[in-house]
Amino acid sequence: MLLRLPILLSLAFGLLLLLAPLALDDWRLSQLAQLLTYGIFALSLSFIWGQVGILCFGQAIFFGTGAYVMALVTLGKLPWLGESQILGLLLATLAAGGVAFILGLFLFGGRGITGAHLAVVTLCAAVVIEIATGRWGFVGGYNGLRGVPPLTTPWPRDDIYLSGLETYFLIFAVLAAVYFLLLWLTRTPFGTLLAAIRSNEERTRFLGFDVTMAKLFAFFLSGMVAGLAGGLFAAQFGFVSPQLIGFALSTEVLIWVAVGGRGVLLAAVAGALLVRWGEDQLSDQIGQYWLLATGLLFIVIVVIAPRGLFGRILDLSPHRKS
Amino acid sequence: MTVSSALLEVEDITKRFGGIVALDGLNLTLKPGELRCILGPNGCGKTTLFNVLTGAFKPTSGRVRFRGEVISGKGPVAISRRGISRKFQVPGIFPDLTAQQNIALPMAAASRKPTVRTLVRRAPDPARLAELLDFAGLSDKADMLASDLAHGEKQRLEVAMLLAVDADLLLLDEPTAGMSKGETASIAALIRKLTSDFGKTVLVIEHDMQFVRALDCPITVMARGAVIAGGTYDEVRSNPQVIECYLGRAA
Numbered sequence: 001m002l003l004r005l006p007i008l009l010s011l012a013f014g015l016l017l018l019l020a021p022l023a024l025d026d027w028r029l030s031q032l033a034q035l036l037t038y039g040i041f042a043l044s045l046s047f048i049w050g051q052v053g054i055l056c057f058g059q060a061i062f063f064g065t066g067a068y069v070m071a072l073v074t075l076g077k078l079p080w081l082g083e084s085q086i087l088g089l090l091l092a093t094l095a096a097g098g099v100a101f102i103l104g105l106f107l108f109g110g111r112g113i114t115g116a117h118l119a120v121v122t123l124c125a126a127v128v129i130e131i132a133t134g135r136w137g138f139v140g141g142y143n144g145l146r147g148v149p150p151l152t153t154p155w156p157r158d159d160i161y162l163s164g165l166e167t168y169f170l171i172f173a174v175l176a177a178v179y180f181l182l183l184w185l186t187r188t189p190f191g192t193l194l195a196a197i198r199s200n201e202e203r204t205r206f207l208g209f210d211v212t213m214a215k216l217f218a219f220f221l222s223g224m225v226a227g228l229a230g231g232l233f234a235a236q237f238g239f240v241s242p243q244l245i246g247f248a249l250s251t252e253v254l255i256w257v258a259v260g261g262r263g264v265l266l267a268a269v270a271g272a273l274l275v276r277w278g279e280d281q282l283s284d285q286i287g288q289y290w291l292l293a294t295g296l297l298f299i300v301i302v303v304i305a306p307r308g309l310f311g312r313i314l315d316l317s318p319h320r321k322s
Numbered sequence: 323m324t325v326s327s328a329l330l331e332v333e334d335i336t337k338r339f340g341g342i343v344a345l346d347g348l349n350l351t352l353k354p355g356e357l358r359c360i361l362g363p364n365g366c367g368k369t370t371l372f373n374v375l376t377g378a379f380k381p382t383s384g385r386v387r388f389r390g391e392v393i394s395g396k397g398p399v400a401i402s403r404r405g406i407s408r409k410f411q412v413p414g415i416f417p418d419l420t421a422q423q424n425i426a427l428p429m430a431a432a433s434r435k436p437t438v439r440t441l442v443r444r445a446p447d448p449a450r451l452a453e454l455l456d457f458a459g460l461s462d463k464a465d466m467l468a469s470d471l472a473h474g475e476k477q478r479l480e481v482a483m484l485l486a487v488d489a490d491l492l493l494l495d496e497p498t499a500g501m502s503k504g505e506t507a508s509i510a511a512l513i514r515k516l517t518s519d520f521g522k523t524v525l526v527i528e529h530d531m532q533f534v535r536a537l538d539c540p541i542t543v544m545a546r547g548a549v550i551a552g553g554t555y556d557e558v559r560s561n562p563q564v565i566e567c568y569l570g571r572a573a
Contacts, residue, residue, distance in 0.1 A: 195416070
């Protein structure tokens, strides 16, 4: 049964991540946990780009917003809110969703813009927001914010900080939850509507659907997921800076998702893990050439394998060829 | 006000584009459940008529009534919500969706004012979905991507999509464009079913005489933006005005 192979491979991928702690020391495990956070970030872009067809060149705006909000809350910079991590993550998610919603109003409202125009506008937005963040003293300017507290348990115990293993499984659980939520959504009639918009927006409108509203909702959701990833990242990394909100990271996540396979959610996660892991492994040895290598890899994949490295083998959708 | 028994009444419609008169005082009436074919050479105003009926163009003068209500001047969305649906010459299917999804989508649209919430919660009625797939002859290809279907299958899929919208009046613009002879015959049978089995009112634009003959329905012949003749296939074929229009003036 060839059709079942992607399901087996997807399960194997999940199992591999679940068993990874057995083979990795604490430091490597924390690195992998960070990669999983990037995986959640990649899911957000894969959803909006691969499912709805909106090529967003500013996805880091939402990731960075989440990271900054998490840092501000847990560092006590917003004293009236308290310093709760759970509240921090919640606000990170909502704030990023809010930013996406407002940006989406400008992108999709009125006659709306699509394709390359939308990519350019979101790219510009990322650059502007990165520069603005770097000049805003309250959020630490170019230096960013240091000392963001690591993840803790919400209930009291001797050592409230999560161990490396606990952090890993927490991030894994969040990744799995987001993945299944988005996967489920793509399987509902709403998911079909999003796919139809990707396929032919004008025709979908003629059928009587409110395409603008559907895109806005999807963008909002994608922003929330990216913000959640950003919030988790801030706590894991302990440091936020304008690079997290800007153009470079936006391009990077685009490369991960394209390399993995934008049309399939899990493939995007695998792409994020592979490219980031490769970067960690190889940047020591080949230094700056790594960037060149990533760029070349990106071009080669876009040209010869538009579905990405894993887009075919992890494709769970029910359709079949004749 | 008298209640008319007609579903669609086109009253003295004129459409000018600058100096060009595309429709010149055209009149047409369709009864509910009627299948009618509009025949005419290229450039006679057939497609302009459809554009006026669906609200893509506003007529320069004249009125269109649908179920007695004046709809000329309303926008495409308002008109489609009232129950008029159109099939374009180019297949309007979604190539990246499966055959089944292609039918499920207009079914969801037919539920009037679909929202994110209703779309997430309500799956399309499986019985109706199966019925429409069967109608299109695509039951065993439900999970195939529409882009992988043969040309004739795509056309049948689109006719099923029209049916799924649950419109009362279906406008078909050259449904057989680009089809082989065998495909043409099967699509004619399918269109006849739209009226006989589903009670739809269907208006077909066509210039392929073979197909018009296979449809076996009343014909309205257009030329230069106006109706010049009407009747059955045989009547129309022997009408001197029609012959002149198709073959040019006899010297």
